[in-house]
Amino acid sequence: MAKRRRLPEEMGIFGVLVLVALVMSMLSPEFMTLGNIQVLMLNGTVVAFLALGQTFVLLTGGIDLSVGSNIALTGMLAAISMQLGAPWWLAGIVAVVVGLLVGLFNGAIIHFVKLPPFIVTFSTYGISAAIPQILTGARSVTVADPMFAVFGRGSLYGIPIPVIMLAIAAAVFIVILRQTPSGVHIYAVGGNADASRLAGVNIGRKILMVYAISGICAGIGGVITTSRLMVGYPTAGSGNEQFYSIASAVVGGVSLFGGIGTIVGALLGAILIATVSNGMNVVGVDSFWQPLVIGVIILLGVSLDAMRRRITLAEGLRRLFAPAAAPPPPAPEGAAGPSPSLDSPGVTRGEQHNR
Numbered sequence: 080m081a082k083r084r085r086l087p088e089e090m091g092i093f094g095v096l097v098l099v100a101l102v103m104s105m106l107s108p109e110f111m112t113l114g115n116i117q118v119l120m121l122n123g124t125v126v127a128f129l130a131l132g133q134t135f136v137l138l139t140g141g142i143d144l145s146v147g148s149n150i151a152l153t154g155m156l157a158a159i160s161m162q163l164g165a166p167w168w169l170a171g172i173v174a175v176v177v178g179l180l181v182g183l184f185n186g187a188i189i190h191f192v193k194l195p196p197f198i199v200t201f202s203t204y205g206i207s208a209a210i211p212q213i214l215t216g217a218r219s220v221t222v223a224d225p226m227f228a229v230f231g232r233g234s235l236y237g238i239p240i241p242v243i244m245l246a247i248a249a250a251v252f253i254v255i256l257r258q259t260p261s262g263v264h265i266y267a268v269g270g271n272a273d274a275s276r277l278a279g280v281n282i283g284r285k286i287l288m289v290y291a292i293s294g295i296c297a298g299i300g301g302v303i304t305t306s307r308l309m310v311g312y313p314t315a316g317s318g319n320e321q322f323y324s325i326a327s328a329v330v331g332g333v334s335l336f337g338g339i340g341t342i343v344g345a346l347l348g349a350i351l352i353a354t355v356s357n358g359m360n361v362v363g364v365d366s367f368w369q370p371l372v373i374g375v376i377i378l379l380g381v382s383l384d385a386m387r388r389r390i391t392l393a394e395g396l397r398r399l400f401a402p403a404a405a406p407p408p409p410a411p412e413g414a415a416g417p418s419p420s421l422d423s424p425g426v427t428r429g430e431q432h433n434r
Contacts, residue, residue: 123353132296140337150316158311182294231306269337
């Protein structure tokens with residue numbers, strides 16, 4: 080009998096994305112133009128990078144609220160590095176390394192000091208937002224090296240460089256989660272940390288790993304933002320980026336409670352958020368409506384996630400407390416029962432031979 084093929088879990092969010100795109104294209108013919116699609120992809124890459132990093136953190140049951148200010152910190156340090164004479168490529172590396180260090184700091188405090196991720200990353204959000212303003216006196220820093228624009232404005236065969244970078248990162252992260260022991264351990268930590276520890280999983284190493292990945296993604300987002308503007312702003316990323324990253328992951332099927340979700344789902348969620356935001360701009364909806372719509376999307380995503388977990392828990396409790404099946408009635412006396420086999424317990428080969 081042939082096995083029934085299950086549809087991928089991401090089909091639901093993909094269907095919603097297609098529906099939203101069709102509605103926006105009917106409301107405004109400009110939505111499906113090549114120029115607007117390029118703008119949509121460029122505007123969505125930073126949030127998508129943050130969503131990919133946020134996915135790793137959410138899979139372990141944590142959360143990273145520092146990614147928005149990490150964009151400002153890393154972007155400003157890249158601009159300052161070039162102002163001090165560093166080449167453009169080294170400035171990009173500096174930004175990514177600083178993002179990595181911020182992520183490692185978050186993971187270390189969360190694991191070794193045993194503080195909640197919300198408190199730690201919210202504190203880091205304030206620290207990362209203050210440092211670039213202290214260094215520059217809250218002034219912007221112009222990027223002098225025109226080659227730095229390749230990260231945010233360049234293209235290859237008509238495809239924007241940020242989109243190519245995002246595709247490469249997504250492919251690498253998919254391999255990590257699906258094909259490596261670390262990916263299995265990340266899901267296990269989010270599903271049941273105590274059981275994972277008893278199974279020999281190094282919890283601390285995985286916590287450091289996921290927050291480091293989130294920091295790297297934020298560093299790349301800072302590079303792209305500064306490269307597109309060719310100016311380092313001390314307040315970059317202080318808008319809705321971090322909340323959009325969480326919304327993208329949750330809407331894409333990543334559970335806020337850990338252990339459930341995929342990179343593809345988070346990526347589709349980021350595209351959906353970018354499509355809604357871009358579509359509202361094209362249609363002419365006032366900008367102050369956008370947080371309301373995104374907030375509703377977050378609420379629906381979290382509600383569906385909670386309902387899914389509640390149904391799963393209810394099924395588990397029902398199976399746990401279901402009455403056990405009644406044992407078969409004993410055979411009447413004198414009735415011949417099944418003859419024990421050679422592998423039956425308590426029957427030796429000598430007894431089999433005597434029989």
